[in-house]
Structures are given as C-alpha cells and as structure tokens.
Amino acid sequence: MIYRRSSALFAEAQRYIPGGVNSPVRAFKAVGGNPVFVKEAKGAYLYDEDGNRLIDYIASWGPLILGHAYAPVIEAVIEKAKKGTSFGMPTEIETRLARLAVSMVPNIDKIRFVNSGTEACMSAVRLARGFTGRDKIIKFAGCYHGHSDSFLIQAGSGAVTFGSPNSPGVTQGTAKDTLLATYNNLESVKALAAANKGEIAAIIIEPVAGNMGCIIPEENFIKGLRELCDQENILLIFDEVMTGFRLAKGGAQEVLGINADIVTFGKVIGGGLPVGAFAAREEIMGHLAPDGPVYQAGTLSGNPLAMSAGLAMLTELNNRPEIFRSLADKTQYLGQGMAKVLTDNHIPFQMNRFGSMISIHFTEEPVVDFESSAKGNNAVFKKYFHGMLDQGIYLPPSAFESYFLNDALSYDDLDETIAALSNIAKDLH
Numbered sequence: 001m002i003y004r005r006s007s008a009l010f011a012e013a014q015r016y017i018p019g020g021v022n023s024p025v026r027a028f029k030a031v032g033g034n035p036v037f038v039k040e041a042k043g044a045y046l047y048d049e050d051g052n053r054l055i056d057y058i059a060s061w062g063p064l065i066l067g068h069a070y071a072p073v074i075e076a077v078i079e080k081a082k083k084g085t086s087f088g089m090p091t092e093i094e095t096r097l098a099r100l101a102v103s104m105v106p107n108i109d110k111i112r113f114v115n116s117g118t119e120a121c122m123s124a125v126r127l128a129r130g131f132t133g134r135d136k137i138i139k140f141a142g143c144y145h146g147h148s149d150s151f152l153i154q155a156g157s158g159a160v161t162f163g164s165p166n167s168p169g170v171t172q173g174t175a176k177d178t179l180l181a182t183y184n185n186l187e188s189v190k191a192l193a194a195a196n197k198g199e200i201a202a203i204i205i206e207p208v209a210g211n212m213g214c215i216i217p218e219e220n221f222i223k224g225l226r227e228l229c230d231q232e233n234i235l236l237i238f239d240e241v242m243t244g245f246r247l248a249k250g251g252a253q254e255v256l257g258i259n260a261d262i263v264t265f266g267k268v269i270g271g272g273l274p275v276g277a278f279a280a281r282e283e284i285m286g287h288l289a290p291d292g293p294v295y296q297a298g299t300l301s302g303n304p305l306a307m308s309a310g311l312a313m314l315t316e317l318n319n320r321p322e323i324f325r326s327l328a329d330k331t332q333y334l335g336q337g338m339a340k341v342l343t344d345n346h347i348p349f350q351m352n353r354f355g356s357m358i359s360i361h362f363t364e365e366p367v368v369d370f371e372s373s374a375k376g377n378n379a380v381f382k383k384y385f386h387g388m389l390d391q392g393i394y395l396p397p398s399a400f401e402s403y404f405l406n407d408a409l410s411y412d413d414l415d416e417t418i419a420a421l422s423n424i425a426k427d428l429h
C-alpha cells in the first residue's frame, strides 16, 4: 500500500504538534514507520489520505463499538449541534444519560461526567482519598489509568517500597503515595497492604487489563482484591474505561460478578466524543462537590454534543445486549483463525482473549502480567504489524495494546484478516 500523502501530512504535523500527534501511541514509535493519516471512516473501515481502505481493529481505541459513523449517533449529534454546542449550565440530556448508565451498571447510585478516562480515574482517586482520609494508592505494573501524575509511576526498588516516577515532571512527592503491585499476584498486594496498614485509600485496577495487551484476571484474583479491600477498609476502583459498556451492559462488574466501590468509564460512554465518568454508591458520591468537600469540576463536563453521542450509543447497547455476545463470538472466530495460522507455521505465540478484547504476544510464555507481556518479541511484532497493514488490516501499533472489535465487522472481514496473516506468517520468525 502507498502512504505518500500520510507521510507528507506527518512531516507537516511535526512542525506544529509535538511528535506530529496529539497522543503518543499514534506516532508508530513502537513499530517504526510513519503513522497513517485517516480521512474518514464508516462501519468497520478506515479510509486513509492515500485512498487505502483499512479494516479497523482499534475503533478509536475502543469507543466505536458499533462501528464508525454509526447513523443514530451521528444524527443525534447533528440535531443537538443545531441547538447550541455548550452552555456551562445543567441540561436535561445529562440526566438522561446518567439515568441510563445507572440503570445498566450494577452497584452505582450516581455518576459524574468528565471529559476523558484520565480525568475519570484521577477524580476517582481524589474521591477515594477524600472519602477514606488516606493518601496512598496501589496500582498494578502495566495497567494504564491515563496520564495523571499519580499513575505515571514505575516499580520502586524493593517489593514493598513506594514507586518512582516514570516520567519527568512527576515529583517524588507524588510517587511516594503510589505503590506498585503485580497483576495476577495477590500476595504482592497483600504485602503492600501489610507494609502500609491503614494508609491505603484505594486499589485501582483494570479488571480485565488492556494496556499490556489483553491480560485476563486469574481465578480468584479480583475476588481476593475485593476481600482484602473489605478487610482493610480500602476502596476498590475498577478502571472500566476499556471494559465498561464493552464486555457487557454492566461491564466487568457484571461479567466477573464482583462489585467495585468506584467505577470509571470512558471511550464507549461518549460514543466517540470526549466523555469520561466515575460512579459509585451514594455514600461515596455524596462526598463530591457541590454536595461534599472533594472538589472536581470541568467547563465542558456533560457537554450536550458528547452527551447526545453517548446517549445514542448506550441506548443502542441497552436495547440490543445481544451485541456483546455477537462481538465475543466474532473475536473468538478471529482468534481461532489466527491461532491456527500461527500454529501451522510454528510461530511461538500467546493469544489472550476476553469478550471482544484480544491480543497476540510473540512469546512462548503465558502472558499474565507486565513482565511476561514485555517478553514478547517486538521485532516479530513489527513485521506482523506492517505485514498486516500492507494488506489493509489496521491493528494497534504497539504490542502493549488490545484489539477492539466493532459490531460492523463481518465474518468476511475476519476471514480477510486471517488470510492476510497467512500470507505473511512464513516471515514471522
């Protein structure tokens, strides 16, 4: 495929935007080459600036679960825009989306809308700290909760010491309140809780992880976290920015059958427009301004255009819950087809799949946490990514991402994807 115009646009973008992108993963640094500039999209297909049609397995990193330019969402946004775009005043549509979200998600009484997943997770942690009066949080190596300072932390020196910044600009003062545990390793969490007794406000986790590739919680891991939080009066925060309204109506809480204390959302809840949210039972949300002392605010929070997109999206998912099963079936079909090609070609790989989230790791070892995910062969991944892109298959440009299937993908698209892998498999060594 030719990417001449994308390359020219990338050169121009780099003159005015750091790295030529407004979010680093889009720059193809992990896979090399220049990023593809998209011109428009419809259903399961992206149409780039060079006229290439690409089958999309990112769906804008999750939001477009019904496919691009889904008519009810587009119509809702157009109609709403004709009546004004933002008021900085309460509007009825915010209540309609809040009421629908509360009806779909178990164990929440109230929800606050913000403008991104980062804002949702950042605010959820502040609320947990305000509610408990404690300062520290536990997160997991490899889990991503957005770019708020408290989350840009890597493992500290010892197993039970605090973390250290993994980005310049994050202070040691911030890092000391973030403790790093290992995903799927309950003992690592218990050790931190014991070493910081009475000081931990919350444990925040991706209940099904998507930012190490897809990592599935092992039996009783999440249940163990719930029990530990109950014993130690720690709040359990499910970061459902990816899993919310994707795994099921009620997200990971419903599928895993475990209640969090605070749940965060993003992506799907905004239908492709900027919406994040955090939600909890009244006892906790009652601490949030203006009812309570924990401050949080936003000029465009609850923006009517974003609310109209989110309401159209969630209404569709609420009325057609069979979509979640259909998406999981398509993901299983894709995974099985690709696994057969890789096995027949004797390529070492692991495939993790949960609902409509899936990832392939070129390693012999099972991928159960960040350390095992990092053992994937990135040289092979790069060949895989570009080999598929050259055949019109657009996959996440990083081995530490999950694929997000959308409902507009047909089984013919899945077969075309499997065939594309078959065409390049012999080179994946």
Ligand code: KE4
Residues within 6 Å of the ligand: 023, 024, 025, 026, 061, 116, 117, 118, 119, 121, 144, 145, 146, 147, 206, 210, 211, 239, 240, 241, 242, 266, 267, 276, 401
């Ligand atoms: P945003 O601030 O990007 O809306 O959400 C942050 C976030 C929070 N929690 C989870 C579980 C997430 O996956 C994300 C964002 N996901 C990435 C993809 N892995 C967004 C892509 C990007 O950074 O451009």
